[in-house]
Amino acid sequence: MIEIQNLTKDFNGKTVLNGISFEVEEGEIFGYLGPNGAGKTTTLRIILGLLKPTTGEALVMGKNLGDDEELRKRVGVVLESDGLYDRLTAYDNLDYYAQLYGISDRKGRLKQLLEFVELYERRNDKVGDFSTGMKRKLALARSLIHEPDILFFDEPSIGLDPEAQRMVRDLILRLSKEEKRTVFLNSHDLDEVQRICTRIAILQKGKLKAYDTVENLRRKFSKPVVEITFADSKEADKASHIITSLDFVSDCERENARIIVALNGKSSSTLLKTLIGESINVEELKKVEKSLEDVYLDIVRQEERGE
Amino acid sequence: MKEVLIVGRKEMQEMLKTKSTLIFALFLALFFSIFPAMGISKADNPAVSLNNSVFYLSLTIGVFICYMLTGQVFFREKQEKIIETLLCAPVSLRTLWLGKVLGVALPSYSFSILSAISIILISNIFSRTFLFPSVAVILHLLIVVPLFIASVVGLMGFVQFLLGMRENRIIGLLIFVVIFGALYGGVGGIMRSDFVVSWLHVIALLTVSVLLVALTAYLARYLSKEKIVTTIS
Numbered sequence: 001m002i003e004i005q006n007l008t009k010d011f012n013g014k015t016v017l018n019g020i021s022f023e024v025e026e027g028e029i030f031g032y033l034g035p036n037g038a039g040k041t042t043t044l045r046i047i048l049g050l051l052k053p054t055t056g057e058a059l060v061m062g063k064n065l066g067d068d069e070e071l072r073k074r075v076g077v078v079l080e081s082d083g084l085y086d087r088l089t090a091y092d093n094l095d096y097y098a099q100l101y102g103i104s105d106r107k108g109r110l111k112q113l114l115e116f117v118e119l120y121e122r123r124n125d126k127v128g129d130f131s132t133g134m135k136r137k138l139a140l141a142r143s144l145i146h147e148p149d150i151l152f153f154d155e156p157s158i159g160l161d162p163e164a165q166r167m168v169r170d171l172i173l174r175l176s177k178e179e180k181r182t183v184f185l186n187s188h189d190l191d192e193v194q195r196i197c198t199r200i201a202i203l204q205k206g207k208l209k210a211y212d213t214v215e216n217l218r219r220k221f222s223k224p225v226v227e228i229t230f231a232d233s234k235e236a237d238k239a240s241h242i243i244t245s246l247d248f249v250s251d252c253e254r255e256n257a258r259i260i261v262a263l264n265g266k267s268s269s270t271l272l273k274t275l276i277g278e279s280i281n282v283e284e285l286k287k288v289e290k291s292l293e294d295v296y297l298d299i300v301r302q303e304e305r306g307e
Numbered sequence: 308m309k310e311v312l313i314v315g316r317k318e319m320q321e322m323l324k325t326k327s328t329l330i331f332a333l334f335l336a337l338f339f340s341i342f343p344a345m346g347i348s349k350a351d352n353p354a355v356s357l358n359n360s361v362f363y364l365s366l367t368i369g370v371f372i373c374y375m376l377t378g379q380v381f382f383r384e385k386q387e388k389i390i391e392t393l394l395c396a397p398v399s400l401r402t403l404w405l406g407k408v409l410g411v412a413l414p415s416y417s418f419s420i421l422s423a424i425s426i427i428l429i430s431n432i433f434s435r436t437f438l439f440p441s442v443a444v445i446l447h448l449l450i451v452v453p454l455f456i457a458s459v460v461g462l463m464g465f466v467q468f469l470l471g472m473r474e475n476r477i478i479g480l481l482i483f484v485v486i487f488g489a490l491y492g493g494v495g496g497i498m499r500s501d502f503v504v505s506w507l508h509v510i511a512l513l514t515v516s517v518l519l520v521a522l523t524a525y526l527a528r529y530l531s532k533e534k535i536v537t538t539i540s
Contacts, residue, residue: 011537048395050536066532067393072397083392087324088317097312100396126324139392 001025001150001183002047005058009042013061018206019056024199027180029172030194031187031197035300038203040186041080044154047184048077060150073101075141075153086128090119090138093127094145101146113141132159140168150176154186165192172196194292200244202299209299217295224293226268228275230257230285239280246274250302310398315405317411318380322414326443328379332372332418339368339490340422346428352519353438355503357430361423361440365448365511367490369419369456374486376411377460388539390468394520394532401527407464419452427465451516458519465526471538515524 002024003085009017017039024030025294045051047058058064066169076270084093091110098106114120117137127135134158143151153172173196175181178185193200194214202210202217210217230236235258243252243261251260251262262273268285275282313510322328350356384390389530393403423440430438440448467475 045391045536050391050394050532053534069397069399075395077392077395079388079391079395081388081391083389085321085389086387088319092317092320096313096317097396100310100398102397105500 001061002020002030002184003059003062004043004047005057005059007043007046007058008054009039009051010054014020015055016017016206017046020203020206020208021056022201022208022211023025024182024184026182027176028175028198029183029185029196031193031200032185032203033190033193033200033296034203036204039206040203041154043203044079044152044186048075048152073146074149075132075152075162076146076148076150077145077154078136078139078156079152079154082139083129083299084138087126089124091113091123091128092140092280094142098131098145103145107116109145114149119140133161133164136160136168137164140171148181150184151180152184152186155188156185157187157189157192165189189294190291191298200292202296204300210295215290217263218290218292224268225288225290226263226271227284227286227288228261228262228271228282229288230259231283233257233283235281238278239275242275242278242280243271246271283286310358310402311406311409314398314403315409316408318410319414321380321437322376322410325379328375331412332375332399333421334350335371336368336418336422337425340418340425341429343501344426344519345433347426347438348428352433353436355462357426358441358444358504360426360430362444362447362508363493364426364490365419365423366452366455367486368461369452369491371414371486371490372418373411373456373460374463374482376415377463378479379390380407380411381464382479385468385535385539390535391539394535396430400530400532400535401417404464404468404527404530408457408461411464412453412461415444415456415460416453419456420448423448430500443506444504445510447504447512451509451513454516454520455512458516458523461523461527462519465523469538487526 004020004022007017007020008015020039020043032043034041037256041053043058046053047060047065049064049072052066060075061071065071067073070115085096088096091114091290094113095106098110103109110123114123117140119134119138122130122134122136127138130138132249135216136156140156143153147238149173149301156172157168160168172183172185176196176198185193185197185274199213199216200210200217201208210220212220226238233256236254236259240252240254243259248264249261250264253260268287272282272285343364345534346354347360383392392499394400427439470478
């Protein structure tokens with residue numbers, strides 16, 4: 001559905017994207033992650049045909065979106081800015097795009113969408129009077145006017161309350177699972193990405209650092225983490241001194257009688273043997289499941305450390 | 308063409324919903340028309356003075372208002388990053404640009420016509436004889452003024468799309484000084500009878516308008532989505 005091939009973008013001699021390649025398949029929810037300035041927005045702009053790549057290609061259904069107006073009818077977008085006209089009403093905002101996309105039954109479609117995002121009662125109010133969350137909902141409604149096959153969302157949940165965030169998440173899942181629409185999600189919300197994305201790509205300093213399913217990335221990138229519970233805090237104190245001196249421990253976090261240890265290379269049984277060998281009374285040792293946030297931070301920090 | 312009209316209609320709809328802009332434009336059109344018009348009957352040659360006033364003020368008032376509206380339609384859309392979403396819609400950049408030009412030029416021209424009508428009506432109220440502009444000035448009002456306004460909107464819209472925010476603010480200020488100076492300073496000059504609007508003036512201005520339209524159409528080729536997007540912030 002979306003093919004990114006060896007994409008590079010230079011701005012005034014500075015490389016912002018450096019040889020990026022990935023694919024997004026039909027019906028999948030693809031999460032595109034990276035810290036600020038990593039090049040996420042530039043990638044999105046190239047895919048949408050707003051920027052031209054220095055080298056490489058960004059194809060949507062085998063074509064360049066920028067050159068093909070018909071193809072743009074199959075794509076919906078919610079960008080960083082909501083792209084709404086504050087001085088127009090909610091209805092007029094949607095109606096403008098409905099006309100540009102050539103929707104035949106505009107009245108019916110707009111009513112359906114406004115009811116869907118719970119803004120029908122406010123349809124005649126100026127968008128300038130709306131809250132950030134309401135604007136975001138309206139922008140989402142606008143992106144769905146023409147029932148697109150592919151949706152590009154740039155931080156769709158930003159500024160939304162938890163209930164609205166859930167609504168957006170459910171909507172994206174429904175669009176993908178029930179209606180087989182492809183979703184490209186540019187997000188900082190790792191929890192959201194973890195919950196809904198089938199595959200993700202992590203970008204840093206213009207380079208693709210990871211590209212796989214969330215599960216595979218967890219396996220590939222996260223170092224094993226164990227949580228050890230001791231009989232009391234005195235035991236934890238003693239253990240803490242020993243653990244921090246071990247060369248196969250990359251991180252250690254103490255919480256009363258518990259210590260969370262990130263291992264580097266060796267297994268948890270080695271750690272346990274070491275502690276028992278030092279006569280430490282270990283009550284419980286269990287492996288900790290890493291979240292996407294942990295994986296993401298590992299990858300980003302790895303790059304910062306130059307590993 | 309249909310999309311040009313959709314874009315143009317939306318721009319006009321937005322303007323109509325912005326009362327402050329409408330009131331200011333109306334005040335501008337009437338203020339700079341009524342006061343000079345009241346003095347026409349006292350001029351050495353009222354007919355010449357009326358011709359001069361309609362010729363000069365309809366154009367400068369139209370340009371002033373189009374300058375004001377262009378900023379709201381092109382610059383503001385870029386400043387608020389709305390343009391990025393719009394560029395993803397299934398319409399070409401040229402269509403969007405033309406629609407916006409139409410959306411600004413039409414209301415600006417309406418205010419030009421309003422100022423011309425105001426000048427004719429007010430001058431007749433204060434005059435003992437019936438005063439009406441010459442054929443040359445009527446043609447100027449019907450052909451040259453809309454063409455000139457459209458080309459100015461196109462050119463200013465092009466510049467606002469092409470340049471960054473800071474450059475746009477500087478250029479906008481310079482244009483404001485020039486247009487306001489021309490409007491304010493020119494009012495005294497046009498009342499003098501030693502200047503008489505002739506066919507030559509109308510044809511010269513028509514030529515300038517056509518050249519401006521040609522220049523704008525030529526420059527529009529250099530407008531790209533990339534140039535707009537990379538100068539947003």
